[in-house]
Each structure stands twice: as structure tokens, then as C-alpha cells.
Amino acid sequence: MSDEAKTAPTPAPQVAKPLGMRKxxxxxxMPKKAFRPTAGLKSYERRTQERALTSQMKAKEKEMKDEKEEVRKQRIQALKDKRARKEERERYEKMAETMHKKRVERLKRKEKRNKLINS
Incomplete structure (x- = not known):
């Protein structure tokens, strides 16, 4: 016989103790456990600590969402500005087709002055 077979004890299966007849x-x-209403309660310090952790987590989430929203708004604003510049450029090109070049330049300068005054 081998030494390994002799030295390795076989664990005995856990047998549940019979509880006897129920009254x-x-x-x-299934047998019920005793009712313990205070078993799940936590101490005041632990509750306040958990609240502080959740408030920190929510603040961090809000900060991250705000950053993401800010990036989104910047991207949208950049698109709007780009489209506005393109429209204005096309408008001036259309004016240049019918008008003299110097007159278009004068109108550009005049419109820019008006924009600065109005904004």
C-alpha cells in the first residue's frame, strides 16, 4: 500500500442533528429563527460615515457629468460658429458677384462695426 493513502484522512460528512418533532x-x-428587530441596525457613526461617502460619490458624479456637458456644449457652439462663418462667407461671395470688390469690403467693415456696437 502507498503512504499517501494511509496518511490522507477522509473527512466525515456533516450530518444535521435531528430537531425532533415540531410542536x-x-x-x-423550515424551522424559523428568532425575531431580532435590532439585528440589521447600524451605529450612528457608521450611518453618518456612509452618508458622507455617498455624498462625496454623488458630488464626483455630478462634477463628471458637468464636465461632459461642458465639452458637449463647446462642441455644439464650435459647430454653430463654423456654420455662421460659412454662411457669412457665402453671402459676401454672392454679393461680390454682383457688386464691385471695394464696395463689398466697405460693407464688411461697416457690418463689423455694427456688430461691435450691438453686442
Whole structure:
């Protein structure tokens, strides 16, 4: 025989201790545990600590969402500015087709002055 077979003890299976007959006669039901209303309660310090952690986490989430929204708004604003510049350039090109070049330049300068005054 080998030494390994002799030295390795086989664990005995855990046998549940019979509880006997239930008083109400419903042996098919699982036995209930005692009612302990204070078992799940936490201390005040632990509750306040958890609240502080959740508030920190929510603040960080809000900060991240705000940053993401700011990036999104900047991208949208850049698109709007780009489209406005393109429209203005096309408008001036269309004016240049019918008008003299120097007159278009004068109108550009005049419109820029008006924009500065109005904004």
C-alpha cells in the first residue's frame, strides 16, 4: 500500500442533528429563527460615515457629468460658429458677384462695426 493513502484522512460528512418533532406538527416547514428587530441596525457613526461617502460619490458624479456637458456644449457652439462663418462667407461671395470688390469690403467693415456696437 502507498503512504499517501494511509496518511490522507477522509473527512466525515456533516450530518444535521435531528430537531425532533415540531410542536405544531408541520414538520415539512423550515424551522424559523428568532425575531431580532435590532439585528440589521447600524451605529450612528457608521450611518453618518456612509452618508458622507455617498455624498462625496454623488458630488464626483455630478462634477463628471458637468464636465461632459461642458465639452458637449463647446462642441455644439464650435459647430454653430463654423456654420455662421460659412454662411457669412457665402453671402459676401454672392454679393461680390454682383457688386464691385471695394464696395463689398466697405460693407464688411461697416457690418463689423455694427456688430461691435450691438453686442
Amino acid at each position: 405544531n406538527g408541520k414538520q415539512w416547514h
